[in-house]
Structure formats: C-alpha cells, structure tokens
Amino acid sequence: MGFIRLFWLRSRLLLLVLVLPLILSAPHSAAEPQSLWDDADLQNLEPEIIDVIKFRRKPILNSYWETIPSIRICIDSGVSSARASQAMSFWQKLGYPLENLFFDDGSVLCNVGGVRGEITVMLVNSDVPIGNSHLAITRTWHNNINNTLTRAQIYVFGGLANKPRLLEHELGHALGWGHYNRYLHVMNSEYRLTGMDTNGLTWGEYISDTERLKGL
Numbered sequence: 693m694g695f696i697r698l699f700w701l702r703s704r705l706l707l708l709v710l711v712l713p714l715i716l717s718a719p720h721s722a723a724e725p726q727s728l729w730d731d732a733d734l735q736n737l738e739p740e741i742i743d744v745i746k747f748r749r750k751p752i753l754n755s756y757w758e759t760i761p762s763i764r765i766c767i768d769s770g771v772s773s774a775r776a777s778q779a780m781s782f783w784q785k786l787g788y789p790l791e792n793l794f795f796d797d798g799s800v801l802c803n804v805g806g807v808r809g810e811i812t813v814m815l816v817n818s819d820v821p822i823g824n825s826h827l828a829i830t831r832t833w834h835n836n837i838n839n840t841l842t843r844a845q846i847y848v849f850g851g852l853a854n855k856p857r858l859l860e861h862e863l864g865h866a867l868g869w870g871h872y873n874r875y876l877h878v879m880n881s882e883y884r885l886t887g888m889d890t891n892g893l894t895w896g897e898y899i900s901d902t903e904r905l906k907g908l
C-alpha cells in the first residue's frame with residue numbers, strides 16, 4: 693500500500709512537471725494572494741497535485757535569463773533608492789551577477805512598460821489585473837521554446853512599494869522563480885508568511901535549474 697501510494701505520488705509529480713510548462717505560457721503573471729494557492733498557475737490542478745507541490749523540496753525555476761537583465765526603477769513606482777539597492781544586494785549576496793540598477797525619472801520607456809532585456813519596476817495601472825488582494829504583481833515574457841526570459845515588469849501599488857521583502861520577492865519572480873510556500877521563505881505566496889529564508893535560490897541552483905530547462 694505504501695509503495696503504491698508513493699508510486700502514485702511520483703506519477704502525479706511527473707504530471708505536474710509536464711503540465712506546468714503548458715500553464716506557464718507567456719506572459720505569465722505571478723501575484724501575492726492573501727490566501728494560499730489561489731495563484732493562477734494552480735487553479736487548474738487537482739487538490740492531490742497541490743499537496744505534492746506544497747511538499748516539494750525546492751523552489752522551481754520557470755524560466756531564466758541568458759543575459760543578466762538591468763533593473764529600471766521608474767520614479768512613479770515610489771520605490772526608494774535604499775529599498776531598490778537592498779533588494780538588488782539581497783540577490784547579489786546569493787551570487788546573482790546583477791549590477792545595473794538605475795532610476796528613471798519618467799522617461800517614455802516607463803510609459804511603455806520598459807524594454808527587452810530589463811526588469812522594469814512601475815506603479816500599477818488600470819491595465820494590470822492586480823485585483824484588490826495583491827500588493828504587487830510581476831509579469832514576465834519568455835521564449836516558449838527555450839524558456840529564456842526576454843523582459844519582466846514589476847507593478848506595485850502606490851504606498852506599498854517599500855514594504856519589507858516585497859521587492860526582493862518580486863525580483864525573484866522577475867528572475868524566473870515561482871512560489872515556494874515554506875514558512876518564512878522569501879518566495880512564499882502569502883506576504884505575511886514571507887521571510888528571509890532563501891533555501892534553494894542560490895545562483896548555483898539557478899544555473900543548475902537552467903540546465904534542466906534547457907533539457908541538458
């Protein structure tokens with residue numbers, strides 16, 4: 693019985709691996725629901741599969757940057773230079789070679805949502821399906837064949853931009869990481885349960901997950 697159960701769980705896990713790439717078609721939006729598991733990528737999964745996801749060992753990389761992006765902070769986002777630097781250095785300490793962070797005081801590129809090759813941080817606008825239970829939302833575009841990211845947008849609500857861990861979490865999505873609902877993990881889908889746990893998120897793990905996405 694135990695073996696059968698284990699086997700069943702394993703086959704479900706495999707199914708998840710097969711299903712996820714289909715669900716995560718570009719552009720993919722990841723947001724911060726107040727309650728667990730109402731994220732868009734989980735809506736179509738059966739409860740049994742969701743249970744398996746809950747207990748997965750590591751965060752999952754959905755897509756990746758082949759060339760490290762620069763980060764444009766549009767001034768209307770309200771993100772302070774101190775918060776932006778802290779959030780970038782959070783990922784730098786994990787080994788990510790991020791280095792190009794700059795403020796944009798309202799150029800036309802902020803109005804059009806940024807450009808390819810960058811992570812653009814902006815104030816949420818009426819075109820963004822953020823709902824009223826979200827603090828921020830990250831939208832990424834990736835090539836469906838090789839899963840490489842081409843651009844990312846982080847939208848934040850006015851007045852919430854400088855909340856602790858918010859930008860760190862959204863940068864995680866912008867780098868390609870999905871949610872990981874371990875208590876106090878930075879990629880927890882529920883803001884109040886996030887913390888500074890970075891298990892599974894090092895640059896080395898990013899690179900090895902990249903190999904998986906490349907099919908190596």
Ligand SMILES: [Zn+2]
Nearest residue numbers: 722723724881
């Ligand atoms: Zn999130």
